[in-house]
Amino acid sequence: MSKSNLIQALNESEPRFTKMAKDIWEHPEVGYTESYASSLQAGLLEQEGFRITTGVGEIPTAFVAEYGQGSPVIGILGEFDALPGLSQTVSPDQTPIVPGGPGHGCGHNLLGTAGVEAVTALKQLIHEGTLPGTVRYYGCPAEELLSGKTFMARDGVFDDLDCVLTWHPGSSNMAANYSMQALTGVEFFFSGRTAHAGAAPHLGRSALDAVELMNVGANYLREHVPDGSRIHYQITNGGQAPNIVPDAASVYYFLRGKDRAAVDHLLERLIKIAQGAALMTETSVRSNIKAGCYDTLPNATLNDLMHAQTEIAEAIRFTPEEEAFAEQLLKSVHPDVLAANAEAALLSEQSILPTEFINNKHVFGMTMGGSSDVGDVSWITPMGQIMTTCAPLGVQVHTWQATAAFGSSIGMKGMHYAAKLMALSAYDLLLNTNGVIEQAKAEFKERANGVTFRAGIPAEVKPPVPAHIKMTVPAG
Template sequence: MARSKHIGIDTMTDESRKDILRLLEEIAPKPEKLALDLWKNPELGLEERYAADRYEEILSLEGFQVQRGIGDLDTAISASWGSGSPFIGFLGEYDALPGIAEDGGPGHGCGHNLLGAASLGAAMALKKYMEKLNLSGTVVFYGCPAEENNGGKVYMARDGCFSELDAALTWHPSDVNAVWEAGTLALNACNFVFKGVTSHAAKSPEAGRSALDGAILMDVGVNYLREHMIQEARIHSVITSGGKTPNVVPAEATICYYVRAPRRDQVEPLFERVVNCAKGAALMTDTTFEIDMIDGLYDYLPNPVLNKVASKIMSELGGPKFDAVDREKAAKLQSSLPEKTVKEAFKKYGATADFLGRELSDVYLPGGGPMAKGKTMAGSTDVGDVSHVVPTIQITTCTMPIGTSLHSWQSNESFGSTIGLKGMNFASQVLALTALELLKDESLLKKAKDAFERDTEGEPYESPLIPGARPKIR
């Protein structure tokens, strides 16, 4: 596997591409400053008020029409510029994670401080380019909160926030530069809250109805259910509350379930069987239960037409331009990882250190390793819901040392450094140039839409959320 050569502004043959890259260089200080600002001020999902304020301020000054509070989410943003078609959307995120920083505090272990800023930079560059040439079309930036704990995009999709788009573009921080061509698992996440009757466990046990017994017996039923579900499905559970002391029959107990499968139409019948386990447990224990919906996600639906456009651009650009200082920092962070973990990363990507890079990857990874076409990744993402509303493209870029796990202190450290910023800027380039191709060649959007209709079989998006579900701070 040969390493691709970096192509800079001076060697690009297309003048429009050169213009986009020049614009990105000019505006880069704004997204970089924002990314570092949010890294220093991490906020958990649905609490990203500082981040939303900063995005609203920047977008307003850049001439976008900003709408706050879309999708029943106080910290969600839609910012649009232009008129008419095509409608090109850029997805941004900015929520942090608890307990991620090295000192145990909240932090951006998933790199959402970078994610939103790169999409912002791409949207700003495309807007300036279209404005300069007086081109028709609409650029929309979406600030999407609570990806980690509530699936903010699911609420936004339910309320039709993405329906106007012809294409949605996004990315995610990673340790490689690749196009995300694999699917992800659809998901239902919810709490089953059992209600019983409290009593003294020794003096009057006959008067009590144990909610904890209900939760435990439900889990017994689900454990037997696992034998009779498809191999690719996953069910995870944890009892989050079940009483305070053994001598009091618990009047309330909560067990949380994540139910996953490769497709939405596989999750729904499996989830009904999980609900039936709860019904049986409640009947056996003379208790009742309520379902508190946390999240409902579609599987990610890759679009082959958009993937091909982004793949070509990434192969031409190569990857981020890291320097010796970046590599020294990366080597130090990488040394804190188990040696086996780093070796397994190269194996996972099917590449050697000579090709991929030893500490940091500055090349495009064709095929994407575990993100390759036809594969299903083990996790879930609310980008999946967007991909069932509109043709969607998602890429990854190297923003941390190879072998580093997301949601770790090492990734958080990387995302607040020049390593993260350079990977972020590369993501902006790929997203903006992909959008440019969609503007230049109208047939690409038609082909993308045709592929979308084929893969969804023409079925309209139906929200996986139960009626009346509202996002909650958890």
């Protein structure tokens, strides 16, 4: 079967995977609770003859689906978690399906489904003997909590990959030639002593005072961190009532930096600030690392390989109705947001639904402000990543407008395009065309510069999986 036959098979399977993506969009589940989506994908792949391993990284909704034998071993990453508070119909007006409920504002209903779509097509070629080696799909939970892949990586499930491919829904078609920031999520818990806040405040030791003093110290730290580092926080427990000196309070911090070492150093300083706050208030403090992902290490060899497939895969075509929906959706986006959208500025002369694949190699290695646990995988094995048009140019992810787009036919078309580019790239990798695997590995070694992956979440920390969450597909 040639690449043209592979594309034909993918075209014929589109209705099946449109249904899956829409089904997951209609059943949004936040991180570590994705039983429906995980079971749906693993169940389909099991029916297709894949070997299924569930409970990866001690997470019930994490799984690996594998088909084939021997080398090379090529992986495709998928995600399926939703975001809280982003429930939305496929409408240009803000109309949540469930007010306050979750929604797929980052398009992970599309992200994971495209991976399943790609490996299902590749499986047939391996079965027929056209392709050698092994293909794997990784069902990765809780990307939005920046930890799902970290627990999986800590479990070693990516260690024997030759290369891995992934993608993300966006508002244009391009390779992910940029890097994202490393991150640590750490929660601090202060313990003090209660007292009547009016009658005997001197007998109390306020844990909330400790939290506030810690926050003050962290705010002064901001001036003395490297450029690009970020410190965010949220008070997670501020006490029970104003007339009680609180004996328990907590605060959750996100620390970002250009690489893992920078974030680890920032964490050391923040821990000292927490200890100082405890000393000042005669309280005690403990901390719990809840997330710890690496910056992403882009691989030009694999990104170029994925870009090259656009010469074979037909570009996305949007209908006048889809263009009209996109225009209506953009009317709800604040002008300041549109003006600040660097991507929109870069592509302002194009359609609001770009169809061409952009050559953005000039941004290679530049650091974006966000973070993702795909960074962990990129430091274990060479990783290629693309974005495709799944929403109008100017719509940002993590918004209700994005949820609407990712549930629409616009999102579905971008998903199918991504599936084709990943499947075609994996085709070349499985055949090791022109020694592309060796090239990708050589680049990986050079860019890693001696740094080896070490999970940013300590071994004693377990995934925060709710007790009721189960995976219905048995290990295979």
